[in-house]
Amino acid sequence: MSHTAELIAVGTEILLGNIANTDAQMLSEGLSALGINVFYHTVVGDNPQRLLEALAIARKRADIIITTGGLGPTYDDLTKQTICQAFGRALELHPDILEGIRAFFEERLGRTMPPQNEQQAMLPVGCTIFDNPVGTAPGCAFEEGGVHVLMLPGPPHECRYMFENRAVPYLKKLSDGAIVSHELKIFGMGESQVESLLRERMIAMENPTLAPYAKMNECLLRATAKAETAEAAEAMLAPVIEQLRELLGDVVYGMDVPNIETVVLRDLLAKGLTLSTAESCTGGLIAKRLTDLPGASKAFLGGVVSYSNELKRAALQVPGELLDQKGPVSQEVALAMVKGCRALTGSDLAVAVTGVAGPDKDERGNEVGTIYIALASPQGALCRPLPHTGRKERNVLRHRAANFALDMVRRWLEGLL
Amino acid sequence: MSHTAELIAVGTEILLGNIANTDAQMLSEGLSALGINVFYHTVVGDNPQRLLEALAIARKRADIIITTGGLGPTYDDLTKQTICQAFGRALELHPDILEGIRAFFEERLGRTMPPQNEQQAMLPVGCTIFDNPVGTAPGCAFEEGGVHVLMLPGPPHECRYMFENRAVPYLKKLSDGAIVSHELKIFGMGESQVESLLRERMIAMENPTLAPYAKMNECLLRATAKAETAEAAEAMLAPVIEQLRELLGDVVYGMDVPNIETVVLRDLLAKGLTLSTAESCTGGLIAKRLTDLPGASKAFLGGVVSYSNELKRAALQVPGELLDQKGPVSQEVALAMVKGCRALTGSDLAVAVTGVAGPDKDERGNEVGTIYIALASPQGALCRPLPHTGRKERNVLRHRAANFALDMVRRWLEGLL
Numbered sequence: 123m124s125h126t127a128e129l130i131a132v133g134t135e136i137l138l139g140n141i142a143n144t145d146a147q148m149l150s151e152g153l154s155a156l157g158i159n160v161f162y163h164t165v166v167g168d169n170p171q172r173l174l175e176a177l178a179i180a181r182k183r184a185d186i187i188i189t190t191g192g193l194g195p196t197y198d199d200l201t202k203q204t205i206c207q208a209f210g211r212a213l214e215l216h217p218d219i220l221e222g223i224r225a226f227f228e229e230r231l232g233r234t235m236p237p238q239n240e241q242q243a244m245l246p247v248g249c250t251i252f253d254n255p256v257g258t259a260p261g262c263a264f265e266e267g268g269v270h271v272l273m274l275p276g277p278p279h280e281c282r283y284m285f286e287n288r289a290v291p292y293l294k295k296l297s298d299g300a301i302v303s304h305e306l307k308i309f310g311m312g313e314s315q316v317e318s319l320l321r322e323r324m325i326a327m328e329n330p331t332l333a334p335y336a337k338m339n340e341c342l343l344r345a346t347a348k349a350e351t352a353e354a355a356e357a358m359l360a361p362v363i364e365q366l367r368e369l370l371g372d373v374v375y376g377m378d379v380p381n382i383e384t385v386v387l388r389d390l391l392a393k394g395l396t397l398s399t400a401e402s403c404t405g406g407l408i409a410k411r412l413t414d415l416p417g418a419s420k421a422f423l424g425g426v427v428s429y430s431n432e433l434k435r436a437a438l439q440v441p442g443e444l445l446d447q448k449g450p451v452s453q454e455v456a457l458a459m460v461k462g463c464r465a466l467t468g469s470d471l472a473v474a475v476t477g478v479a480g481p482d483k484d485e486r487g488n489e490v491g492t493i494y495i496a497l498a499s500p501q502g503a504l505c506r507p508l509p510h511t512g513r514k515e516r517n518v519l520r521h522r523a524a525n526f527a528l529d530m531v532r533r534w535l536e537g538l539l
Numbered sequence: 540m541s542h543t544a545e546l547i548a549v550g551t552e553i554l555l556g557n558i559a560n561t562d563a564q565m566l567s568e569g570l571s572a573l574g575i576n577v578f579y580h581t582v583v584g585d586n587p588q589r590l591l592e593a594l595a596i597a598r599k600r601a602d603i604i605i606t607t608g609g610l611g612p613t614y615d616d617l618t619k620q621t622i623c624q625a626f627g628r629a630l631e632l633h634p635d636i637l638e639g640i641r642a643f644f645e646e647r648l649g650r651t652m653p654p655q656n657e658q659q660a661m662l663p664v665g666c667t668i669f670d671n672p673v674g675t676a677p678g679c680a681f682e683e684g685g686v687h688v689l690m691l692p693g694p695p696h697e698c699r700y701m702f703e704n705r706a707v708p709y710l711k712k713l714s715d716g717a718i719v720s721h722e723l724k725i726f727g728m729g730e731s732q733v734e735s736l737l738r739e740r741m742i743a744m745e746n747p748t749l750a751p752y753a754k755m756n757e758c759l760l761r762a763t764a765k766a767e768t769a770e771a772a773e774a775m776l777a778p779v780i781e782q783l784r785e786l787l788g789d790v791v792y793g794m795d796v797p798n799i800e801t802v803v804l805r806d807l808l809a810k811g812l813t814l815s816t817a818e819s820c821t822g823g824l825i826a827k828r829l830t831d832l833p834g835a836s837k838a839f840l841g842g843v844v845s846y847s848n849e850l851k852r853a854a855l856q857v858p859g860e861l862l863d864q865k866g867p868v869s870q871e872v873a874l875a876m877v878k879g880c881r882a883l884t885g886s887d888l889a890v891a892v893t894g895v896a897g898p899d900k901d902e903r904g905n906e907v908g909t910i911y912i913a914l915a916s917p918q919g920a921l922c923r924p925l926p927h928t929g930r931k932e933r934n935v936l937r938h939r940a941a942n943f944a945l946d947m948v949r950r951w952l953e954g955l956l
Binding site: 131135136137138139140141142143144146147148149150151152153154160161162163164165166167169172175176179183231279333335336337398399401402403404405406407408409410412413414416418419422423424425426427428429430432433436437466467468480481482512515516517520 | 548552553554555556557558559560561563564565566567568569570571577578579580581582583584586589592593596600648696750752753754815816818819820821822823824825826827829830831833835836839840841842843844845846847849850853854883884885897898899929932933934937
């Protein structure tokens with residue numbers, strides 16, 4: 123039986139544009155991986171009457187309602203009370219949950235629980251409790267008249283934890299069998315190209331299903347199987363994944379990984395190698411993305427943001443005459459930068475980027491999007507131009523140049539370059 | 540008369556979690572600044588029946604409906620057709636708009652317009668046309684039975700342009716007078732502190748109104764005035780803004796500016812000074828944020844991401860014995876980094892960050908969140924510890940340390956340090 127979910131975010135701060143409803147994106151992606159349809163998102167303010175109306179509409183068109191937000195301790199946190207009113211349930215105090223909130227305050231936040239947090243331990247009679255080890259607001263779920271209502275906290279890191287560790291197990295029990303999905307992450311082949319490559323052979327498959335998605339400068343392919351058990355679903359997926367990997371080749375940079383920098387760091391650590399960066403037009407973006415990852419310091423040594431010619435000379439030993447003759451945006455300078463970076467940092471590998479991110483051409487007339495990326499290893503150095511795609515926006519170009527540089531490192535580490 | 544808007548985003552890619560509904564955030568912020576209430580956001584897929592239902596609900600509870608998305612040239616772009624069905628209007632071809640789309644393809648994209656793009660020139664009879672110079676999909680607006688329906692394209696940069704330049708003028712005509720708002724951007728004072736500082740004197744004001752908002756590691760205060768003309772509204776705002784600036788002091792880093800790096804770059808350019816960065820725990824984030832801005836190269840020279848001790852020595856000339864004695868996370872090393880950075884790059888100003896961004900303490904037992912930020916100028920160098928707030932998440936700490944560093948530069952440039 124197939125389920126339909128509706129997401130209701132509760133929070134005036136979303137309606138004021140103070141924050142984006144990123145919880146809805148995370149939940150939608152997760153529900154899609156579970157094979158649950160999502161037909162509507164709704165956002166409503168901290169207003170009980172309007173939330174009642176949204177609930178009345180949602181229960182007519184969905185059999186799973188997931189709310190986010192409004193579980194906090196203040197007077198305008200009204201999600202539980204309003205849902206109980208809509209579904210005719212009472213709230214009751216759970217002493218063990220109260221104890222947990224008290225302990226969270228004392229151990230994690232180093233202070234005494236304020237009295238108003240007691241209401242966070244009030245939960246609907248007969249619900250499944252979702253205890254929350256990453257915040258103070260527990261979530262919960264109940265079923266009423268064929269509709270499952272799940273309540274999750276609003277702060278994104280709490281919402282994600284509670285969805286993955288509490289809501290997903292609850293939702294999996296609602297389906298007859300098991301649903302397993304895997305994501306192949308792809309850089310260097312667009313969504314439409316992936317789609318046309320797969321259309322004939324595989325896109326019509328019913329179980330497992332395949333769906334490609336475009337992401338910022340990359341794409342992903344999700345394969346989902348339904349079976350009686352997770353093991354059986356995995357067994358159905360294995361040959362499909364193998365076939366996809368064969369078909370797509372080395373543009374697949376990983377499976378079930380969040381991004382390419384994670385793969386680069388993992389591969390560096392596995393091989394015991396170090397990396398450094400010399401960035402002109404990406405201006406620190408590659409270093410920033412690598413150091414977003416906890417533990418990056420074990421393999422990433424840092425580098426130089428050589429935004430000026432002077433710094434290319436002083437820190438990276440790029441010869442002045444090379445800069446004069448070839449210009450800073452050139453294969454030759456990219457190669458000199460990457461060699462200089464490796465010499466400066468003593469890293470095993472180094473990567474360098476120089477180019478024109480726009481909005482204007484450089485003074486030598488290089489077009490926006492002219493970008494060179496070089497990689498140095500103990501075996502030597504090589505340089506590649508960033509392939510053109512027609513996109514000229516500064517942030518898109520910078521992000522794609524960073525992806526390309528990280529992918530060059532991955533390819534070298536995996537013997538693909 | 541006060542208006543109520545409902546946002547309807549049309550796009551299966553949002554329901555699949557492929558993208559977040561960031562258009563809704565941008566529009567909500569803009570509508571709020573216009574004094575228009577937003578009580579609901581709805582997201583619906585590329586499905587005419589469900590869009591019809593969403594429109595039927597929205598027209599009962601809002602007098603302004605703004606749709607985003609579904610104006611493209613493919614078979615699943617159905618927003619205009621479905622809205623015309625719901626509101627009983629016909630579509631008609633606008634030859635001049637068609638000519639514009641053709642020209643956009645030829646001049647901007649360098650290719651011939653595909654035939655299916657012709658449907659983008661079909662617009663509701665009698666509508667106000669929103670021509671689109673940044674994409675191929677024009678938007679439009681009409682009024683039917685007291686409800687204004689505005690259609691905007693979905694891609695975020697098009698949506699923003701079309702809202703600011705087409706929808707805002709349309710919406711301003713709906714209100715009796717003029718609404719003007721200004722935003723004071725604040726770093727170094729939290730939302731609750733701002734609120735309690737203002738509560739007694741100003742928070743109860745009715746015109747102009749004041750509203751504080753928390754953003755990632757900073758906050759903003761929006762002052763909005765309604766009057767018969769924009770000039771009259773400005774005249775009402777001027778003394779309020781002056782009073783707020785006096786009350787809040789130098790934590791206000793700017794008015795109507797997107798972020799602190801924009802202010803730093805503007806101030807550097809105004810004074811003809813250059814800046815460089817030496818980043819440990821922020822790992823390139825400051826450089827990345829500065830180089831997000833077009834034209835950054837006129838004042839930002841680059842710098843060093845000195846993630847390893849070795850690179851602190853080699854590139855920044857931090858003495859080895861200092862690193863041994865005091866450890867890399869210390870005021871002394873921050874000062875040595877910033878001086879070394881200025882010497883290396885030859886910049887007028889330099890800023891350095893070293894600290895523990897987590898998730899774990901460093902090997903010397905420094906707690907997560909122990910971060911030092913130093914600034915060097917021709918007059919010397921100084922160092923400040925990042926104040927603790929209790930937040931320990933790696934991305935929050937890194938972002939706040941970058942804000943703090945940029946704010947130190949701003950303060951120096953504005954004679955406040």
